[in-house]
Amino acid sequence: MYNFNFCCPTRVIFGKGTIAELPKYIDRNKKVLMIYGGGSIKRNGVYDQVKRALEGYNLLEFGGIEPNPKYETCMRAVEMIKREGVEFLLAVGGGSTLDGTKFIAAASKYEGGDPYEDIMVKGIEVRDALPLADVITLPATGSEMNSGAVVSRLATEEKLAFHSDYVFPQFSIIDPEVTYSLPIRQTINGIVDTFVHVMEQYCTFDVNSPLQDSWALGILKTLIEEAPKVLANPTDYDTRANIFWCATCGLNNWISQGVPQDWATHLIGHELTAFYGIDHGQSLAIIEPRLLKNQKVSKAKKLAKLAREVFGIEESVDLKAADKAIEAVEAFYNSIGMKTKLSDYEIDANEAAEKIRERFKQRDVHLGEKGAIDADVAYDIVKAC
Numbered sequence: 001m002y003n004f005n006f007c008c009p010t011r012v013i014f015g016k017g018t019i020a021e022l023p024k025y026i027d028r029n030k031k032v033l034m035i036y037g038g039g040s041i042k043r044n045g046v047y048d049q050v051k052r053a054l055e056g057y058n059l060l061e062f063g064g065i066e067p068n069p070k071y072e073t074c075m076r077a078v079e080m081i082k083r084e085g086v087e088f089l090l091a092v093g094g095g096s097t098l099d100g101t102k103f104i105a106a107a108s109k110y111e112g113g114d115p116y117e118d119i120m121v122k123g124i125e126v127r128d129a130l131p132l133a134d135v136i137t138l139p140a141t142g143s144e145m146n147s148g149a150v151v152s153r154l155a156t157e158e159k160l161a162f163h164s165d166y167v168f169p170q171f172s173i174i175d176p177e178v179t180y181s182l183p184i185r186q187t188i189n190g191i192v193d194t195f196v197h198v199m200e201q202y203c204t205f206d207v208n209s210p211l212q213d214s215w216a217l218g219i220l221k222t223l224i225e226e227a228p229k230v231l232a233n234p235t236d237y238d239t240r241a242n243i244f245w246c247a248t249c250g251l252n253n254w255i256s257q258g259v260p261q262d263w264a265t266h267l268i269g270h271e272l273t274a275f276y277g278i279d280h281g282q283s284l285a286i287i288e289p290r291l292l293k294n295q296k297v298s299k300a301k302k303l304a305k306l307a308r309e310v311f312g313i314e315e316s317v318d319l320k321a322a323d324k325a326i327e328a329v330e331a332f333y334n335s336i337g338m339k340t341k342l343s344d345y346e347i348d349a350n351e352a353a354e355k356i357r358e359r360f361k362q363r364d365v366h367l368g369e370k371g372a373i374d375a376d377v378a379y380d381i382v383k384a385c
């Protein structure tokens with residue numbers, strides 16, 4: 001196992017009716033900005049619950065954060081924050097709203113030049129941010145318990161991430177009941193996103209970390225068991241609760257301590273979203289099976305363990321078991337209604353592969369746990385999608 005240094009300062013408040021606890025954790029004397037997305041919270045009652053809980057607070061609102069949050073929109077919130085002297089941010093919505101809020105928190109305190117260019121493109125370290133918290137309404141990103149955010153820039157068709165300890169949420173309220181209203185497509189996106197998060201951290205090479213492996217495989221097993229249940233009964237509380245906790249634990253950095261990490265599926269998938277606008281979960285389901293095939297030899301041991309321990313595949317030869325694991329993962333996605341081919345979205349694989357190769361060449365990328373996926377390998381992977 002590698003050395004590690006772990007800290008997650010986020011308080012998690014999980015369960016039914018927990019939105020009402022907001023006032024316990026936000027200072028009444030602070031000027032608060034509630035940030036939300038396109039309006040789902042107004043339709044499912046979450047907006048009303050938050051307003052009721054924060055009655056008497058000096059509460060402003062900023063709505064309109066898009067799925068795959070846009071830099072241009074975030075900067076309008078930054079202007080408002082500076083104008084109004086906002087002191088605390090409360091994101092109410094999915095991962096996009098929360099990621100947008102993390103970027104807004106950092107950009108509001110950033111005193112250099114263009115915050116996107118500096119923080120996202122050049123990777124200049126964030127040294128301050130407004131304090132933030134969230135009521136998370138979609139199980140997928142794990143953003144409610146991590147320090148990352150992904151923001152897109154319309155003008156340049158870029159979708160990039162940043163990480164900073166300053167943007168850990170102070171607390172996250174997770175009430176699984178608020179997910180009853182999710183459209184089926186978003187429920188499926190969230191399950192696949194969570195599955196792939198775990199794979200990015202588990203499916204690399206062995207460093208003798210059986211406990212991390214068991215945690216990771218436990219999340220995958222739970223997802224496989226709970227996914228059909230949520231599709232059959234979207235308002236079953238226990239199922240929604242189990243799926244949400246899988247999503248949070250899938251990317252709160254717990255399972256990745258002391259082990260190598262991949263993230264190539266995500267970084268290639270982000271380009272598909274940037275160029276073609278497909279959902280994050282959809283992009284992952286397309287890339288991951290082909291990427292695993294491409295990297296099968298170097299990932300064989302972990303893939304074989306996945307085959308045997310999660311899918312119950314009895315195959316003693318690792319490479320053969322690895323093939324079966326990849327097939328089983330793709331079959332699982334298809335079984336819950338997630339498509340796994342570029343052609344399903346009328347995207348030309350050759351064109352997508354060319355665009356991504358060109359972009360990765362410019363950035364000189366070497367992705368994956370061994371840096372083995374350069375622009376040309378990424379081209380091969382996308383072409384096969």
Ligand code: NZQ
Pocket residue numbers: 036037038039040041044065066067068069093094095096097099137138139140141142143146148149150178179180181182183186189190193251266280
């Ligand atoms: O915008 P509103 O109207 O709120 O509607 C949203 C949106 O249309 C809707 N929704 C959310 N909660 C709902 C709901 N509808 C009904 N009931 C509810 N309870 O769902 C749609 C999608 O929401 P979005 O926030 O975009 O989805 P998600 O949570 O999957 O977030 C995706 C974004 O997170 C990034 C992705 O790249 C993408 O930009 N990621 C962030 C990560 C992180 N911060 O650690 C890691 C991930 O790998 C990922 O990259």
Ligand code: ZN
Pocket residue numbers: 141193197266280
């Ligand atoms: Zn993801």
